[in-house]
Structure formats: C-alpha cells, structure tokens
Amino acid sequence: MNDERARLEETRDEFVTQWGIMGAQWGINRTMAQIHALLMTAPEVMSTDEVMEVLQISRGNAHTNLKDLVGWGLIRIVTKKGERKEFFEAEKDVWEIFRRVARERKRREIDPALETLRNCKAATEDMELPDGKAFHEQMMQLEDFVSFASKMGDRVATMQHGKAIKLAMKIFG
Amino acid sequence: MNDERARLEETRDEFVTQWGIMGAQWGINRTMAQIHALLMTAPEVMSTDEVMEVLQISRGNAHTNLKDLVGWGLIRIVTKKGERKEFFEAEKDVWEIFRRVARERKRREIDPALETLRNCKAATEDMELPDGKAFHEQMMQLEDFVSFASKMGDRVATMQHGKAIKLAMKIFG
DNA sequence: ATCTGATTTCAGTAATTACTGAAAGTTCAT
DNA sequence: ATGAACTTTCAGTAATTACTGAAATCAGAT
Numbered sequence: 001m002n003d004e005r006a007r008l009e010e011t012r013d014e015f016v017t018q019w020g021i022m023g024a025q026w027g028i029n030r031t032m033a034q035i036h037a038l039l040m041t042a043p044e045v046m047s048t049d050e051v052m053e054v055l056q057i058s059r060g061n062a063h064t065n066l067k068d069l070v071g072w073g074l075i076r077i078v079t080k081k082g083e084r085k086e087f088f089e090a091e092k093d094v095w096e097i098f099r100r101v102a103r104e105r106k107r108r109e110i111d112p113a114l115e116t117l118r119n120c121k122a123a124t125e126d127m128e129l130p131d132g133k134a135f136h137e138q139m140m141q142l143e144d145f146v147s148f149a150s151k152m153g154d155r156v157a158t159m160q161h162g163k164a165i166k167l168a169m170k171i172f173g
Numbered sequence: 174m175n176d177e178r179a180r181l182e183e184t185r186d187e188f189v190t191q192w193g194i195m196g197a198q199w200g201i202n203r204t205m206a207q208i209h210a211l212l213m214t215a216p217e218v219m220s221t222d223e224v225m226e227v228l229q230i231s232r233g234n235a236h237t238n239l240k241d242l243v244g245w246g247l248i249r250i251v252t253k254k255g256e257r258k259e260f261f262e263a264e265k266d267v268w269e270i271f272r273r274v275a276r277e278r279k280r281r282e283i284d285p286a287l288e289t290l291r292n293c294k295a296a297t298e299d300m301e302l303p304d305g306k307a308f309h310e311q312m313m314q315l316e317d318f319v320s321f322a323s324k325m326g327d328r329v330a331t332m333q334h335g336k337a338i339k340l341a342m343k344i345f346g
Numbered sequence: 347a348t349c350t351g352a353t354t355t356c357a358g359t360a361a362t363t364a365c366t367g368a369a370a371g372t373t374c375a376t
Numbered sequence: 377a378t379g380a381a382c383t384t385t386c387a388g389t390a391a392t393t394a395c396t397g398a399a400a401t402c403a404g405a406t
Contacts, residue, residue, distance in 0.1 A: 004300055004301065004302055004305060005302065005304075007296065007297075007300075008297060008300065008302065008304060008305045008308060010296075011292075011293050011296040011297055011308070012293075012308060014289065014292065014293060014296075015289065015290075015293045015312070018286065018289040022282060022285075022286050024200070025200055025281070025282050026199070026200050026282070027197070027198055027199050027200030027201075028200075029363085029364070030364085031364075031365085040311060041308050041311055043303070043304045043307060048382090048383085057365075057366090058365060058366045058367060059366085059367075059368095059383090059384095060365070060366060060367070060368095060384085060385080060386085061364075061365050061366070063383070063384065063385090064364090064365090064384095064385095067384090084373080084374075084380095084381060084382060085381080085382065085383095086382085086383080092311060093314075094314045094315055094317075094318040095318070098318065108198070109195060109198050109199070112191075112195075113191065113195050116187065116188065116191040117188075119184075119187065120184050120185075120187060120188045123180065123183075123184040123187075124180075124181060124184055127177055127180075127181065128177065129177055129178065129181065130216070131178075131181060131216045132177060132181045134216060135181060135184070135185060135214050138213060138214055138265060139188070141266075141267045142267055144267075145267040145268070145271065148341070152341065202393085202394070203394085204394075204395085221352095221353085230395075230396090231395060231396045231397065232353090232354095232396085232397075232398095233354085233355080233356085233395070233396060233397070233398095234394075234395050234396070236353070236354070236355090237354095237355095237394090237395090240354090257350095257351060257352060257403080257404075258351080258352065258353095259352085259353080
C-alpha cells in the first residue's frame with residue numbers, strides 16, 4: 001500500500017523527466033516543461049515552495065517558470081481563503097492544453113513569420129530578373145501555406161473538444 | 174537593373190535572418206534554419222564553400238548543418254558531372270517541406286513521448302489509491318491525444334499536395 | 347603508391363541560455 | 377508606520393549548445 005505510493009511517485013518522476021526532455025526538443029525551457037508535467041499530475045494545487053522542493057530548484061527559477069506558464073495559459077493562480085500564498089493549478093484537459101499552446105505559438109511565432117514573408121513578397125513584387133521572380137514566387141507559396149496554417153490554428157482554437165475529435169475522425173478515421 | 178539585383182539580395186538576407194530566428198524558436202539550430210532558407214531561395218545549387226562564404230561560417234559548421242538538413246530530407250546532395258565537389262539543393266515545394274518536417278518530428282519526438290506515456294500508463298494500471306487512479310487517467314488521456322496526433326501525422330505524410338489542400342478547405346473553408 | 351581536391355571529425359573555445367540566491371519590492375494586518 | 381509573509385527582480389555564475397579551424401580521412405586521377 002505504501003509501496004503503491006512509492007511506485008506512483010517513481011512513475012510520476014519518470015513522466016516529469018520525459019516531459020522536460022520533450023519540451024526542450026520543442027524549444028521550451030526544460031524546467032518549464034517539468035513544472036508543467038508536475039502540476040498536470042498533481043492531485044492538489046501546489047505552492048512555489050513545494051515546486052522548489054520537489055524539483056530541487058531555486059526560488060527565482062521556480063518563480064520565473066511558473067509565471068511563464070501562467071502567460072501560456074497552461075496553469076492558473078489559485079488563492080486559498082485565509083492564506084496569503086499563491087498556489088498553482090494546471091489545466092488538465094488535453095484538448096484545452098493543445099488549444100492554448102496552438103494559440104500562443106501562433107501569436108508568438110507564426111504571425112511574426114507571416115509578417116516577414118509578406119514583406120519579402122512585397123519587396124520583390126515588381127522585379128523583372130528571373131531570380132527575382134523565382135524568389136517572389138517562393139515567398140508567395142510560403143505565405144499561402146503559413147497563412148493557411150495560421151487560419152487553421154484560429155479555427156482549432158475556437159473549437160470545442162467533442163466537435164474537433166468527431167471532425168478529425170470523419171476525415172482521418 | 175543592378176539596383177534590382179542588390180534589392181533582391183537584401184530581401185533574401187532578411188528572409189534568411191528571419192527564418193533563422195523562427196527556427197531557433199522551434200528548437201532548431203539557427204544556422205541550420207538559415208542554410209535551409211538560403212538554399213530554398215537559391216536559383217542554383219550551392220557548394221559548401223559558397224554557403225560558408227555567404228553566411229560567414231566555418232567549414233565544420235557548414236558541413237554539420239548541411240548534413241543534418243540532408244538527414245531531415247530537406248535538402249539533397251547533387252553532383253555535377255566532371256566535378257568532384259558536392260553541391261546542395263533544397264526541396265522547394267512547401268507541402269513537401271511540411272510533410273518531411275512532420276514525418277521527422279513524429280519519428281524523433283512524438284513516438285518516444287508515446288513510449289513514455291504508455292509506460293507510465295501501464296505502471297499505474299492496477300493502482301487502488303485515488304491519486305494513482307487519477308494519474309493513470311491523465312496518462313490515458315495524454316496517450317489518446319498524442320497517438321491520435323501521431324496517426325494524423327502519418328496520414329498527412331502520405332497525402333498528395335492537392336488532396337490535402339482540398340480536404341482542409343472542405344473542413345475549414 | 348602518391349598526389350590532389352575534397353569531406354569528415356573533434357578538441358578547444360565562444361556564445362547563448364538557464365539558474366541561483368540574496369536583495370528589493372509588495373501587500374496586508376495591526 | 378511597522379513588520380511579517382510573500383513575490384519579484386537581477387547581477388553573477390553555471391550549464392548547455394553551437395562554432396571554429398586544423399588535422400585526419402577518403403576517393404579518384406596519374
């Protein structure tokens with residue numbers, strides 16, 4: 001019985017570690033991903049001190065990454081009545097997590113990229129040189145694709161869990 | 174006219190720089206992304222030396238990143254008859270680029286993550302503690318979602334350009 | 347077998363990114 | 377206004393990741 005508790009903590013550790021590795025590969029700070037994993041599998045809300053304790057990290061590090069996660073909309077601040085401390089709670093619904101990551105990546109990464117592609121396209125609009133024409137054509141294709149991806153992102157971000165799954169099933173099932 | 178050439182090179186530089194920044198945000202080495210951008214917009218195949226020259230990087234760096242790009246299937250080696258040197262050429266079709274990135278990321282990142290999720294799920298299969306049950310449930314949901322994403326990746330990777338666009342239009346149009 | 351023009355490797359170094367811990371700032375009760 | 381409990385910032389440092397350049401290796405021509 002106490003053995004089960006130990007086994008659970010071990011498994012949870014494995015999950016936290018792997019989620020951290022995965023995050024790092026996707027350009028997300030390892031610690032941030034670990035905290036996320038920890039909170040996603042936390043039976044209760046956690047305080048900054050608890051996170052520090054479990055992951056063995058400094059206050060500054062814990063603080064920064066917790067606030068970044070709040071910025072991504074992946075965790076939220078919870079206050080307990082009578083307590084002054086902040087506690088944190090993760091969004092656990094997988095579809096909701098996906099939506100929020102999609103929305104933020106679009107905002108932070110896709111939209112700026114689109115901006116550049118549009119500039120590059122515009123700057124070569126009128127060119128006569130074959131190389132200029134080819135470049136312009138390439139920018140156009142990239143822009144079309146990225147803006148399509150961006151629109152899909154918007155669409156997904158406003159879709160409800162059930163609908164999205166059913167729709168996807170219909171297409172890919 | 175020569176002014177146009179200069180303007181083109183300037184614009185191309187902007188594109189290379191921005192593609193590098195974007196790559197870095199997605200967890201891809203900046204130089205690798207820059208080389209990719211350079212080759213995507215190259216009117217002719219390029220040699221290692223040309224890449225070194227344009228981006229002002231060392232031979233080792235150019236070599237490593239060119240080979241990595243070959244590994245991702247984003248560029249290919251071309252040999253000119255009579256020449257001993259290797260030249261490189263990028264895949265320019267945007268849908269094809271997307272497919273290859275999707276395929277590689279799935280292989281390198283999604284599949285290993287799935288593996289972990291399955292382990293964690295299995296390790297908590299039989300637990301009686303409420304916390305253990307909750308953890309198991311969370312792993313299940315994650316696994317369902319990630320494996321669904323993985324299947325979609327497969328599906329997309331084998332789809333032809335035209336079909337994919339039409340399908341997507343039907344859904345999101 | 348040797349030479350030449352190329353590719354590949356890798357030890358050392360540079361640049362970037364992440365983390366620590368202590369100090370400063372905030373908030374709220376008294 | 378003071379102080380206790382907590383949050384935020386940030387200069388300094390550690391860890392990680394990327395890059396250089398020279399030496400080793402390879403492949404074809406003679």
